[in-house]
Amino acid sequence: MTTRAASWQPLSPGERSVAIEVLVHGPLSRTDLARRLDLSAGSLTRLTKPLIESGLLVEVPDGGPAEVRQGRPSQPLDVVAESRTFLGFKVTDDMVYGVVTTLRSEIVARLDRPLTTHEPDEVADLLAAMTAELTARFPTLTGIGIGVGGLVQDRAVVGESPFLQWSDVPLAELVEERTGLPVVVENDVAALVEAETWFGAGRGLDRFVVLTIGAGIGYGLVLGGKRVQYAEEDREFGRHWILDPHGPLTPIGERGSAVSLLSIPSIRYQIRAATGRDLTYEEILAQAAAGEPMASRVIDEAARALGALVAQIANFVLPQKILLAGEGVGLMDVAGKVVDDTLRARRHPLAVPLDVETKVSDFHDWARGAAVLAIQVLVLGVVEV
Known part of the structure; x- marks a missing residue:
C-alpha cells in the first residue's frame, strides 16, 4: 500500500535525491554531493538551481549554521533545519511522551502527559490536546509520528498492542481527524531504527x-x-x-x-x-x-x-x-x-x-524516532508499507 502525504512538492526524482542527501549528510560541498550521487558538475548544477531558488537548499559558510547568503558556488549546501518542525509521540501503558524536532530530528521541546485510560478515542483526545499545546509554540508543525509497542498495519492501524490492550484501532485516522495534520503510526522499535538509520548511529x-x-x-x-x-x-x-x-x-x-x-x-x-x-x-x-x-x-x-x-x-x-x-x-x-x-x-x-x-535511550528518544517517521513522509511524499 502506498499513501500520498504532504511532501516536498513538486520535486523531480533527481532533485529529491539531492535534497535527501543534503538533509541526511549535509552540509555538503557541491564536489562531495556530485561524488556521492555520481553526477557530473553540470547535472548537479541543473538539479540544485531550482532547490536553491525555492529556498529548500541554501548556501552556508563552511561549518556554519544554515542561513540564506550570497556567495561563491563553492560554498556548502544545506537545508534550513528549523524551517519546519515535527511532532513525535511514544505511547506507553501509562504515559505519553512527546517531542518536537527540527527537520534534522534535533529535539527542541518535550511534553509528557500521564495516560489514565486506554480507550482509543480518549487517547486520541490526549494526543490532540498535546498537539494543540505544542502548535501554539511551534506554528511550523508539519506532521505527527506515533510509536507504539505492537503490531501496526499500513502505518495507520494498531492491529494489536498488548501494552494498550488494543486490537484494530485506526489511530492515525483518529488523530488526523482531531489535529488536521498528517499522521503516521509505526511499531516503536521500527521507528527507532529509522531514526538511527537517517540521523544517528547507522547513518x-x-x-x-x-x-x-x-x-x-x-x-x-x-x-x-x-x-x-x-x-x-x-x-x-x-x-x-x-x-x-x-x-x-x-x-x-x-x-x-x-x-x-x-x-x-x-x-x-x-x-x-x-x-x-x-x-x-x-x-x-x-x-x-x-x-x-x-x-x-x-x-x-x-x-x-x-x-x-x-x-x-x-x-x-x-x-x-x-x-x-x-x-x-x-x-x-x-x-x-x-x-x-x-x-x-x-x-x-x-x-x-x-x-x-x-x-x-529514554522514552524521548523513542518519541524522536516517531518524529523521524513524519519527516520521512514529508521528504519522500509517500507512506510505504
Whole structure:
C-alpha cells in the first residue's frame, strides 16, 4: 500500500535525491554531493538551481549554521533545519511522551502527559490536546509520528498492542481527524531504527543492526541502507531466541530466552524471587557494581547472554555496526567486560572486530524516532508499507 502525504512538492526524482542527501549528510560541498550521487558538475548544477531558488537548499559558510547568503558556488549546501518542525509521540501503558524536532530530528521541546485510560478515542483526545499545546509554540508543525509497542498495519492501524490492550484501532485516522495534520503510526522499535538509520548511529552504513533492551527485547536490521521489514518485527523476537535452555524462568514460564535473561522485568523478577525484595533495575545494577552476590550473579548472567546474542547476530548478519539501545543498556556500564569477553569467545579468532555502540535511550528518544517517521513522509511524499 502506498499513501500520498504532504511532501516536498513538486520535486523531480533527481532533485529529491539531492535534497535527501543534503538533509541526511549535509552540509555538503557541491564536489562531495556530485561524488556521492555520481553526477557530473553540470547535472548537479541543473538539479540544485531550482532547490536553491525555492529556498529548500541554501548556501552556508563552511561549518556554519544554515542561513540564506550570497556567495561563491563553492560554498556548502544545506537545508534550513528549523524551517519546519515535527511532532513525535511514544505511547506507553501509562504515559505519553512527546517531542518536537527540527527537520534534522534535533529535539527542541518535550511534553509528557500521564495516560489514565486506554480507550482509543480518549487517547486520541490526549494526543490532540498535546498537539494543540505544542502548535501554539511551534506554528511550523508539519506532521505527527506515533510509536507504539505492537503490531501496526499500513502505518495507520494498531492491529494489536498488548501494552494498550488494543486490537484494530485506526489511530492515525483518529488523530488526523482531531489535529488536521498528517499522521503516521509505526511499531516503536521500527521507528527507532529509522531514526538511527537517517540521523544517528547507522547513518551512511550499508549493514546495521539495532538491538534494544528494556521492557522487552527489540531487533531491527538495515541492509543496503534501508530497514528490512518483516512480518515478525512487531513481535518480541527475544521470547523465541533461546540463549541458555537451562537459564532462568520468566513469570510466564519461559526458560533461557533473550527476554528471560535480559529484559528489565525478568531481571527484577529473578531478584524478587530469590530475595523477596522488589528492587528497581537501577538498584540492582548498583548492587551488582558494589559486589552484592545475588545481584552480581543475575547481572553477570545477563551480560553473558547479551554477549552471546550480539555474537550470534554478528556471525550471521556481518553488520558494520550494532547499536545497543534502550533503558536496559546500563548493563554495559556494570558488566561490559563480561559482554565483551563473551562476544569474543563466540566469534572466530580472526573475525574483524565488531563496532558496538551503546546508547542509553529514554522514552524521548523513542518519541524522536516517531518524529523521524513524519519527516520521512514529508521528504519522500509517500507512506510505504
